[in-house]
Amino acid sequence: MVEASICGADASRGKGVGKTLLHHQVSAADADDLWTLPAVIFPEIRASIALHHKAGVRTVGLRERIAQHHGEWRDTVLLARRRAG
Secondary structure, three states: OOOOOOOOOHHHOOOOHHHHHHHHHHHHHHHOOOOEEEEEEOOOOHHHHHHHHHOOOEEEEEEEEEEEEOOEEEEEEEEEEEOOO
């Protein structure tokens, strides 16, 4: 299993960079016969979550207080894209 998440800089938003990167990740996962492509994203990074949803990645859960980031316990959104078939 491979984990893949796309988060871009504000300056690149709306230019198709994230969409292109995510498309390549999904294509590579399919070519390597990977059944599940998970992603883990902080809940407040809504643009990244929306980008993943547009690519057919679905939210499968919220992991509460899963890890510390800068000394603060953080939640993460767990997403997954499953290959057809």
